[in-house]
Amino acid sequence: MPARAGRARVSGDTVFRGATAVLPGGPVLADVVVGGGVVTAVAAPGTLSADEVVDVRDRILLPGAVDVHVHFRQPGFEHKEDFRTGSAAAACGGVTTVCDMPNTHPPVSSAERFRAKRDLVEGTSHVDHGLWAGGTDLPELAAMAGLGAVGVKVYLNRSHRADDPYADELSMPDAGTLSTLFRACASWALPVAVHVADHDQEVRLRARLRAASTTDARLVSRSYRGDGVLDALARVLAAAAGTGCRVHIAHASLAPVAALDRIDAARRAGVRVTAECGPPALLEDDLDRLGVLGVPFAFPAGDAEAYWSALADGRVDLVATDHAPHTRQDKAAGLDDVWAAPPGYPGVETVLPLMVDAVLAGRLSWSRLAELTSAAPARLCGLGGKGAITPGADADLVVVDPAATTTVDAARLHSRAGWSPFDGRRLAGAVTATYLRGRAIARDGELLPGPPAGRFLTPEGRARP
Structure with missing residues (x-):
């Protein structure tokens, strides 16, 4: 960064003055x-001027978070969420880009459905x-790649309930089809995100645990982390080896902790594999209070510490929420039988505050936070111009007050779900403003007036159809 000199005027609408900006090279x-919606210059404080000055002294300036794993439920499940409510939650929480999964109704398994959802x-x-x-039809997947899909989502799991949004056409029938899909996606330069599971083993484990209790939500969370997941992971990594495909392990925390080292070993052996998890901020003990509202991402304390360590040391590459809103009525199905409730909870509005809290607790550095929540997810999906504060990048910015505190209040959150497992949680730091391409869209947890300004993104180098 240049040394301080006389204040220079540069081409720009707004100067954010005096923050600790978390740049690709570190905080300064x-x-x-x-x-024009992009970052035009970064320089020592007090050296640049523009038409408008935003005083961000004593604040942290982060790149907008990129959440590559959300379920905004549209089309087909709008009673749970839609893009208007889900994206409002994202904006108010400091998330400026989302990538939505294909398990809607109907599922996004054809070019026609992809185009219809986009429109x-x-x-x-x-x-x-x-x-x-989603899906396994290679011609349709090729067509969706041409329409701008950020990647292909593969499901090795199956439905356990009639209301599970996992249509069979999204599920992988066998290892041979998986290998063929990996090779095809490598040729299209698309990542493949995998929900790793061994359905048959999971069914047997669920039956054993359900026989032990229909009221202990801990057992439901544990049912997703049986040894069958490790067997399935081994098959996925073996199928990926030698294909050149970028394989991404979705919600790696839905696997035993041993999966972290297995993924890392495959990476060191040359497999192009990355992994995500959300903030491991719920413990199994929290389920005494939350019940099914905290399923499935609630962990024994030792496992939670292992996931935090993996986020810090790079064995987990990025943070993604698996934002999975359900209505209270949906979750109420588990009041008498915890196995009857759908898994998942809303997380897109609380993810960055939870991660800021982790930084201020000493678990992560600001640079590692920006890598996990912005740079790495943008790279995964090929979103050029996203994920960093650097000249030429989109001016997606988040202002954080590290001296403030945040108390999560479910009544103020914006997801249609209307609840949060983190309700009442007191966090260090506060997201105070969110900017999308230089325009303020949220402040102090509230959406600002104005029409939705979000744009449909395609991977870098692929024109919007």
């Missing part, structure tokens, strides 16, 4: 100038958004 005190949500999202493709 800086002025960040924005013009359906156009003009309704408050943040930028990409779409994952």
Whole structure:
């Protein structure tokens, strides 16, 4: 960064003055100038000027978070969420880009359905958004790649309940089909995100645990982390080896902790594999209070510490929420039988506050936070211009007050679900403002007036159809 000199005027609409900006090279005190929706300059504080000055002294300036694993439920499950409400939650939590999964109704398994979903949500999202493709039909997947899919989502699991949004057409029938799909996606330069599971072993484990109790939500969470997941992971990594495909392990925390080292070993052996998890911020003891509202991402204390360590040391590459909103009525199915409730909870509005809290607790550095929540997810999905504060990048910025505190209040959150397992949680730090391409879209947890400005994103180098 240049040394301080006389204040220079640069081309730009706004200068964010005096923040600790978390840049690709690390946090520095800086002025960040924005013009035309992009970052135009970064320099020592007090050296740049523009038409408008935003005083962000004593604040942290982060790149907008990129959540590559959300379920905004549209089309087909709008009673749970849609892009308008889900993206409002994202904006208010400091997430400026989301990538939505294909397990909707109907599932996004054809070019026609991909195009229909893209057009359906156009003009309704408050943040930028990409779409994952699903299914196993290679010609349809190739067509969806041409329409701008950010990747292909593969499901090795199956439904356990009638209301599970996992249509058979999204499920992988056998290892041979998986290997063929990996080779095809490598040729299209698309990542494949995998929900790793061994359905038959999971069914048997669930039956044993259900026989032990129908009221202990801990057992439901544990049912997703049986040894069958490790067997399935081994098959996925073996199928990926030698294909050149970028394989991404979705919600790695839905596997035994041993999976972390197995993924890392495959990476060191040359497999192009990455892994995600959400903040491991719920413990099994919390389920005494939450019940099924905390399923499935609640952990024994030792496992939670292992996931935090993996986020810090790089064995987990990025943070993604698996934002999975359900209504209270949906979850109430588990009041008498915890196995009857759908898994998942809303997380897109609380993910960055939870991660900021982790930084201020000493678990992570600001640079590692920016890598996990912004740079790495943007790289995974090929979203050029996202994930970093650097000249030429989109001016997606988040202002954090490290001296403030946040108390999660479910009544103020914006997901249609209307609840959060983190309700009442007191966190260090506060997300105070979110900017999308230089325009303020949320402040102090509230959406600002104005029409939704989110754009449909395609991987870098692929034109919007």
